[in-house]
Amino acid sequence: MSDAVLQGRTALVTGASSGLGRHFALTLARAGADVAIAARRMEMLETLAGEVAKTGRKAVPIQLDVTDAGSVGAAADRAAAALGSLDILINNSGVAPGDAAIDVDEATWDRCLDTNLKGAWLMAQESARHMIRGGKGGVIVNIASILSVRVQKGTAPYAISKAGLLQMTKALALEWARYGIRVNALAPGYIETDISRAFLQSEPGQRMMKSIPQRRFGQTEDLDGALLFFASDASQYVTGIFLPVDGGHTLALA
Numbered sequence: 001m002s003d004a005v006l007q008g009r010t011a012l013v014t015g016a017s018s019g020l021g022r023h024f025a026l027t028l029a030r031a032g033a034d035v036a037i038a039a040r041r042m043e044m045l046e047t048l049a050g051e052v053a054k055t056g057r058k059a060v061p062i063q064l065d066v067t068d069a070g071s072v073g074a075a076a077d078r079a080a081a082a083l084g085s086l087d088i089l090i091n092n093s094g095v096a097p098g099d100a101a102i103d104v105d106e107a108t109w110d111r112c113l114d115t116n117l118k119g120a121w122l123m124a125q126e127s128a129r130h131m132i133r134g135g136k137g138g139v140i141v142n143i144a145s146i147l148s149v150r151v152q153k154g155t156a157p158y159a160i161s162k163a164g165l166l167q168m169t170k171a172l173a174l175e176w177a178r179y180g181i182r183v184n185a186l187a188p189g190y191i192e193t194d195i196s197r198a199f200l201q202s203e204p205g206q207r208m209m210k211s212i213p214q215r216r217f218g219q220t221e222d223l224d225g226a227l228l229f230f231a232s233d234a235s236q237y238v239t240g241i242f243l244p245v246d247g248g249h250t251l252a253l254a
């Protein structure tokens with residue numbers, strides 16, 4: 001794949017203030033895209049915008065709460081206006097509560113499902129409206145998880161939300177193919193980010209690592225190939241699929 005596979009494209013990355021979203025924004029910019037970077041923490045987006053600028057691409061920081069339909073509509077409008085179009089949505093915002101199912105309270109359930117599922121739905125819908133109006137089609141990459149298809153103790157609302165996101169990917173791919181919009185799900189395995197590092201390095205984390213066929217956790221860079229594949233014309237005949245990037249983790253029964 002050439003370095004500038006996204007030259008002239010515009011992208012909106014949600015949850016760009018940290019972790020994977022921050023990395024996705026930089027990867028898209030390095031591949032030639034101008035990016036709108038959205039989340040609730042503006043100061044982190046401002047810092048990221050400075051880093052994106054060093055790649056020579058435009059960065060537009062946008063305050064966004066995906067659980068709020070008004071905020072989602074305003075963010076998509078602002079991204080499309082500031083970038084001139086909206087070609088790519090990376091639907092990445094997410095939260096991961098870690099309570100045992102019996103202890104999950106209503107507020108935790110609502111926060112998780114409202115962010116990971118309803119938020120992704122609203123974001124996809126608002127972005128698709130811009131893509132349809134633009135008449136050039138577009139790309140939506142939903143950041144799912146290997147927990148979309150497997151379960152693990154202490155992750156019930158998260159796994160349920162990510163399973164819903166997978167079904168949403170298929171439903172939207174089916175309905176929006178007619179507009180030239182491709183919708184796919186990128187499913188990271190366990191990736192080392194600031195929030196996951198402590199667990200991954202703990203004793204239970206290290207035990208889990210032994211069940212990964214490649215015997216290691218992922219690095220953010222491991223997702224670059226799949227991200228650029230989905231975001232670019234390299235996948236122009238691919239829609240509605242689920243792609244685990246997990247070192248083979250979903251293969252293992254342990």
Ligand SMILES: NC(=O)c1ccc[n+]([C@@H]2O[C@H](COP(=O)([O-])OP(=O)(O)OC[C@H]3O[C@@H](n4cnc5c(N)ncnc54)[C@H](OP(=O)(O)O)[C@@H]3O)[C@@H](O)[C@H]2O)c1
Pocket residue numbers: 014015016017018019020021038039040041042064065066067092093094095096115143144145146187188189190191192193195196
């Ligand atoms: N790291 C992994 O191993 C892994 C594996 C599989 C899937 N994933 C998925 O990858 C995505 C990113 O996770 P991460 O590991 O990078 O975690 P992270 O560093 O905590 O990033 C989560 C992002 O979501 C944003 N966010 C949370 N609530 C939001 C809201 N209401 N409105 C807008 N943005 C919101 C946060 O920004 P603000 O707080 O500034 O709003 C933050 O930028 C998530 O969907 C996660 O489920 C991660």
